[in-house]
Amino acid sequence: MKKLTIKFDKDFYLSIIIGVFGMLTALGMFALSGYMISKSALGTPLYALMILIVTIKLFGFVRAITRYFERLYSHRSTFTMLRDIRVELFNHLIPIVPNVFRRYRSSDLLTQMVNNVERLQNILLRVYYPPIVIILTTFITILVMINFNIYAGIVIGISMFISVILIPYLSSKRANLLAMQVQQSEEDYVAEYFDFENGRSELKRFQQFVNFKEKVFKKQNQYEQKKYKEQKFLSTYDFMLNLSSMVSIWCMTILCIWQIQDGVLNAVFFASILMITITLFEQAIPMTNVAFYKADTERSLQNIEEVINQSFDEINGGSVHSDALYNAKNLTFKYDFQERPTLKNINFEIEKGQHVAIIGPSGSGKTTLLNLLMGLYSVNEGVLSYNKELLSQIDKEAYVDEINTMLQHNHYFEGTVRENLLIEAKDEEMKQVLSTVNLSYLDLDQQLTKNAENISGGERQRLSMARLLLRSAQIWMLDEPTASLDEHNEENIMHHLLNKDDTIIIVTHNLKYLQSFDHIIVMNEGEILEQGSYAQLMKDKGYLSEVIYYNEQLV
Ligand SMILES: Nc1ncnc2c1ncn2[C@@H]1O[C@H](COP(=O)(O)OP(=O)(O)OP(=O)(O)O)[C@@H](O)[C@H]1O
Numbered sequence: 125m126k127k128l129t130i131k132f133d134k135d136f137y138l139s140i141i142i143g144v145f146g147m148l149t150a151l152g153m154f155a156l157s158g159y160m161i162s163k164s165a166l167g168t169p170l171y172a173l174m175i176l177i178v179t180i181k182l183f184g185f186v187r188a189i190t191r192y193f194e195r196l197y198s199h200r201s202t203f204t205m206l207r208d209i210r211v212e213l214f215n216h217l218i219p220i221v222p223n224v225f226r227r228y229r230s231s232d233l234l235t236q237m238v239n240n241v242e243r244l245q246n247i248l249l250r251v252y253y254p255p256i257v258i259i260l261t262t263f264i265t266i267l268v269m270i271n272f273n274i275y276a277g278i279v280i281g282i283s284m285f286i287s288v289i290l291i292p293y294l295s296s297k298r299a300n301l302l303a304m305q306v307q308q309s310e311e312d313y314v315a316e317y318f319d320f321e322n323g324r325s326e327l328k329r330f331q332q333f334v335n336f337k338e339k340v341f342k343k344q345n346q347y348e349q350k351k352y353k354e355q356k357f358l359s360t361y362d363f364m365l366n367l368s369s370m371v372s373i374w375c376m377t378i379l380c381i382w383q384i385q386d387g388v389l390n391a392v393f394f395a396s397i398l399m400i401t402i403t404l405f406e407q408a409i410p411m412t413n414v415a416f417y418k419a420d421t422e423r424s425l426q427n428i429e430e431v432i433n434q435s436f437d438e439i440n441g442g443s444v445h446s447d448a449l450y451n452a453k454n455l456t457f458k459y460d461f462q463e464r465p466t467l468k469n470i471n472f473e474i475e476k477g478q479h480v481a482i483i484g485p486s487g488s489g490k491t492t493l494l495n496l497l498m499g500l501y502s503v504n505e506g507v508l509s510y511n512k513e514l515l516s517q518i519d520k521e522a523y524v525d526e527i528n529t530m531l532q533h534n535h536y537f538e539g540t541v542r543e544n545l546l547i548e549a550k551d552e553e554m555k556q557v558l559s560t561v562n563l564s565y566l567d568l569d570q571q572l573t574k575n576a577e578n579i580s581g582g583e584r585q586r587l588s589m590a591r592l593l594l595r596s597a598q599i600w601m602l603d604e605p606t607a608s609l610d611e612h613n614e615e616n617i618m619h620h621l622l623n624k625d626d627t628i629i630i631v632t633h634n635l636k637y638l639q640s641f642d643h644i645i646v647m648n649e650g651e652i653l654e655q656g657s658y659a660q661l662m663k664d665k666g667y668l669s670e671v672i673y674y675n676e677q678l679v
C-alpha cells in the first residue's frame with residue numbers, strides 16, 4: 125500500500141512557534157487589561173495607568189505582527205505541501221493512465237482528485253496546527269498559573285481538557301458518520317438527477333417521466349434531511365462547547381471570589397485571571413473543529429491513495445513463460461464494484477501474424493477480453509503477457525502506437541473527413557483508403573457534425589476502418605468491425621483484413637468467415653468454452669460445430 129507523504133517543512137514549525145507566541149501575547153494583553161481595570165477602580169494615579177495603556181497597545185501591536193507572520197508561514201507551508209502532493213499524485217497517475225482512466229470517467233476522476241487535493245489544504249491549517257498551538261499555549265499558561273495560583277491553574281487545565289479534547293473527541297465519530305451520509309446521499313441525488321435530465325425524452329416516450337421525477341424528488345428530500353440532521357448536530361456541538369466554556373468561566377469566577385474572601389488572592393488580579401480564562405476559550409473554541417476537518421481530510425487522503433494504489437496492486441502479476449506474442453495464463457478479471465469475475469480461467473496463446481476470431485453470445489466477455497489485450501484494464505489474477513513482458517508493465521504509450529484498435533463505439537469529431545482520419549497523410553493516400561472501404565464518394569473536405577451524426581452507422585464504421593488503414597501498426601484488435609455493414613461491404617473489409625500478414629484479433633458474431641481464421645476462441649459466460657483451428661473445432665464436434673450445424677439447417 126502506497127502512502128502519500130505529508131511533509132512538515134520549516135515554515136510549519138516557524139508558524140507554530142509564532143502562533144504560540146502570538147497567543148501568549150494575546151493572553152498577556154488581556155491579563156494586563158484586566159489588571160488595568162482593577163487598578164483604575166482602586167484609584168491609581170493617571171501616569172501609572174498611562175504606562176499600562178501604552179504597554180497594552182504595545183502588546184496589541186506585537187499580536188498584530190505575529191498574526192501576520194503566523195498566517196504567512198502557515199499558508200506558505202500549506203501551499204508547498206499541496207504543490208508536492210499534486211506533483212506526487214500526477215507522477216503516480218501518468219504511468220498508469222489507461223487503467224485508471226478506463227475505470228473512472230476521466231473528467232470525473234480529475235475533478236474528484238482536484239477536489240480531494242484541495243480539501244487537503246486543511247491538513248496543516250486546521251488539523252495539525254490548531255491542536256499543537258492550543259496545547260502548547262495552554263500548557264505554558266497552566267505552568268505560569270500554577271506558580272501564581274495553583275487552583276486557578278487546575279481549573280483552567282480541567283476545563284480546557286473538557287472543551288478542547290473530550291467533547292470534540294466524543295462528537296467526532298458521529299460527525300464523521302453524518303458527513304459521510306450527507307456525501308453519499310448527495311452523490312445519489314446528483315446521479316439520479318443527471319440520469320433524469322439526460323433521459324428526459326426517453327422517459328416521456330415510455331410514460332415514465334412522472335415516476336422518475338418523483339424518484340428524483342425523493343432523493344433530493346433524503347439529501348436535504350441528511351443535511352438538516354448534520355446541521356442540527358453541529359449546532360448542538362457548538363452549544364455544548366459554549367456551555368462548557370461558560371461553566372468554566374463561572375467556576376473560575378467563584379474560585380476567585382472565594383479566594384479573595386479568604387485573603388488568598390489579591391483582588392487586583394481578579395479581572396486578570398478572568399480575562400486570561402475568557403481569552404483562552406475564545407481562541408481555543410474555534411480550533412475545536414479539528415475532528416471534523418480531520419475526518420474530511422482523511423477521506424480525501426484515502427481517495428487519493430486508493431487511486432494511486434489501484435494500479436500498484438495490479439502491477440504485481442506473475443512471471444511469463446511463453447514466447448508467444450500474447451499469452452494468457454489463468455487470467456481472471458473483475459470490474460470494479462462487481463461481485464463475480466467477468467473473465468475467469470482464461471488461457472490462450474496468440475502468435476505473431478496469427479488471425480484470431482473471438483466469438484460467443486452477447487455478454488460472454490468478448491469485449492472485455494479485447495479491452496484487456498488493448499491494455500485498457502489490467503488483470504486481477506493470472507498473467508497476460510505481450511512479447512514476453514507483463515502487459516501491465518510495458519510502456520503504454522509505445523504500445524498504443526503498435527496496435528490498431530477499433531472499439532464497439534468509436535468517437536468522431538466535429539470537423540472534416542480529413543480531420544477525422546486523424547493522421548497527417550497525403551490526400552492521395554487518404555483517397556486510396558476511402559476507396560478501399562467504399563467511401564470514395566466522401567469528399568476529404570466534407571464537414572462531419574458532432575459524432576458524425578450526418579453520416580450513416582455503416583459509413584461511420586468504414587471511416588473508422590479507413591483511419592486504421594492509414595496507420596502502420598501491425599497488430600489489429602477489432603470489436604465487431606463489420607456489425608453495421610451490409611454483406612457486400614463486410615466482405616470487402618474482411619477480405620482486405622484477412623489478406624494481411626499482420627496479427628489480427630477480431631471479435632465477431634459472424635460465422636461466415638471463421639474458416640479463414642487461424643485460431644478461434646469461443647467464449648461463454650466469461651470462460652473459454654473451446655479454442656483451436658476451425659478444422660479442429662469441427663472435428664471435436666463441440667459448441668461451435670453445433671451452432672454452425674443449426675445455422676446451416678436454418679438456411
Ligand atoms: N464497464 C463495465 N462495468 C461492469 N460490468 C461490465 C462492464 N462492461 C461489461 N460488463 C459486464 O461484463 C460482461 C461481459 O461484457 P462484454 O461487453 O465483455 O460482453 P460481450 O461478449 O462483448 O457482449 P456483446 O456481444 O453484447 O458485445 C457483461 O455481463 C457485462 O454486463
Ligand SMILES: [Mg+2]
Nearest residue numbers: 490491492532
Ligand atoms: Mg462486446
